[in-house]
Amino acid sequence: VEQLEFGEFYRSGQAACLRAVLASVGDRQLAEDLVAEAFARAWMSWAKVRGHPAPYGWVVRTALNVRTSWWRRRRRETVLDGALEVQDTTAGDTVLDPVLLAALRRLPRRQREVVVFRVFLDLDTRATAKVLGIAEGTVAVHLARALATLRQHLVARRVLEVES
Amino acid sequence: MSENNADVLEALQGSVGEVSMHATADEIVAVGRSRRRRRSLAGVAGGAAGVTALALAMAYGGASSAPPDAADSATLGAVHIHEVGYTVDTKADGTIHVTWDKQRYFQDRAALEAALRQAGMPVVMRVGEFCVGPGDDATLDPSGVGPGVDKVMKGESTGPDKVTFVFTPSAVPAGKQLFIGYLNSAQLAVTQGRPGSVERLVSTGVTLTCTTTAPPAHK
Numbered sequence: 279v280e281q282l283e284f285g286e287f288y289r290s291g292q293a294a295c296l297r298a299v300l301a302s303v304g305d306r307q308l309a310e311d312l313v314a315e316a317f318a319r320a321w322m323s324w325a326k327v328r329g330h331p332a333p334y335g336w337v338v339r340t341a342l343n344v345r346t347s348w349w350r351r352r353r354r355e356t357v358l359d360g361a362l363e364v365q366d367t368t369a370g371d372t373v374l375d376p377v378l379l380a381a382l383r384r385l386p387r388r389q390r391e392v393v394v395f396r397v398f399l400d401l402d403t404r405a406t407a408k409v410l411g412i413a414e415g416t417v418a419v420h421l422a423r424a425l426a427t428l429r430q431h432l433v434a435r436r437v438l439e440v441e442s
Numbered sequence: 443m444s445e446n447n448a449d450v451l452e453a454l455q456g457s458v459g460e461v462s463m464h465a466t467a468d469e470i471v472a473v474g475r476s477r478r479r480r481r482s483l484a485g486v487a488g489g490a491a492g493v494t495a496l497a498l499a500m501a502y503g504g505a506s507s508a509p510p511d512a513a514d515s516a517t518l519g520a521v522h523i524h525e526v527g528y529t530v531d532t533k534a535d536g537t538i539h540v541t542w543d544k545q546r547y548f549q550d551r552a553a554l555e556a557a558l559r560q561a562g563m564p565v566v567m568r569v570g571e572f573c574v575g576p577g578d579d580a581t582l583d584p585s586g587v588g589p590g591v592d593k594v595m596k597g598e599s600t601g602p603d604k605v606t607f608v609f610t611p612s613a614v615p616a617g618k619q620l621f622i623g624y625l626n627s628a629q630l631a632v633t634q635g636r637p638g639s640v641e642r643l644v645s646t647g648v649t650l651t652c653t654t655t656a657p658p659a660h661k
Contacts, residue, residue: 281471284467284471285467285468285471288467288470289467292462292463293460293461293462293463296461296462296463297458297460297461300458300461301454301457301458306461310463310464310465311520311522313463314463314465314470314473314522317465317470317474318470318473318474318477319474320474321470321471321473321474321475322474322477372458372459372460372461373457373458373459374456374457374458374459375453375456375457375458378453378454378457379457379458382454382457393454397451397454397455398454398455398458425447425450425451428450428453428454429447429449429450432449432450432453
């Protein structure tokens with residue numbers, strides 16, 4: 279029963295979780311690895327995750343935490359190696375607006391996370407606040423700032439398109 | 443969210459296409475279950491999670507304990523292959539964890555070799571031939587394992603039909619690779635008919651000298 283329940287949970291939400299993580303990391307293979315890892319951890323803690331107010335938020339949050347650990351480790355290794363090389367393995371057919379997503383990834387971490395949970399995972403403010411461990415008001419502020427920044431980016435792009 | 447942001451939200455929503463995971467729910471569960479079991483075994487063993495040398499021991503149902511768990515690698519180029527009969531995962535600590543159906547281990551060598559090479563393990567496999575390079579140490583212990591192999595390949599039986607390996611590419615000495623030679627049907631007398639193999643470290647970039655003479659009887 280537990281496995282059937284988890285299977286349904288996975289099938290219902292894997293695409294949305296992958297989409298949310300992909301928006302945040304911009305690399306299809308990495309996103310799949312992170313989401314698979316997060317779902318495996320969800321299965322290991324299924325009794326807790328199934329009762330979570332936003333279980334898919336838990337999965338995406340876990341995936342992004344794994345990503346943070348990976349990035350910190352990679353950055354240390356890069357410093358030791360004395361070279362910085364970030365491979366671009368973006369899957370072109372799934373990332374339809376790489377420029378906008380690059381702008382999203384340049385946002386401060388909290389703002390970016392709020393966008394991922396509110397926009398890509400479609401969580402409400404309360405659930406997003408719960409998953410991120412911050413106040414609902416803080417979620418609203420981060421979202422407003424993030425969208426304002428992204429709006430500026432879109433406007434600038436439209437101006438360039440018109441001028442060209 | 444304000445309607446004033448509708449255009450930004452629409453642009454964001456349209457920035458990522460429809461995607462779907464390649465892994466199935468069963469594969470996810472299999473990975474999680476395996477970790478649950480290892481965590482449980484490690485707890486029962488009081489955390490003494492040493493690993494036993496593999497070689498032919500697993501064919502003999504040798505004693506085993508849980509392998510050390512390690513976080514899956516999420517680095518670019520990480521390998522995570524989850525097939526019905528086997529799994530290959532590169533880990534954050536640089537090791538490669540392989541679970542394998544025992545029969546497949548001996549019957550599906552090409553897939554294992556390809557998966558290990560893809561994961562970064564320098565390995566060469568043969569059937570019915572036992573090879574060494576010039577100057578390589580050709581000695582084998584009673585289980586058919588050469589010197590130094592225990593540093594790069596460990597494993598144990600993890601169930602009636604399952605075996606788990608931990609390969610450590612970084613422990614392979616420079617200029618060496620892991621050689622695995624499976625006994626063919628005519629050579630299985632040394633293992634009393636049970637599937638068996640020989641593992642040793644051999645040189646890379648040289649012509650290996652091979653023999654079809656079966657190794658001494660395994661104990």
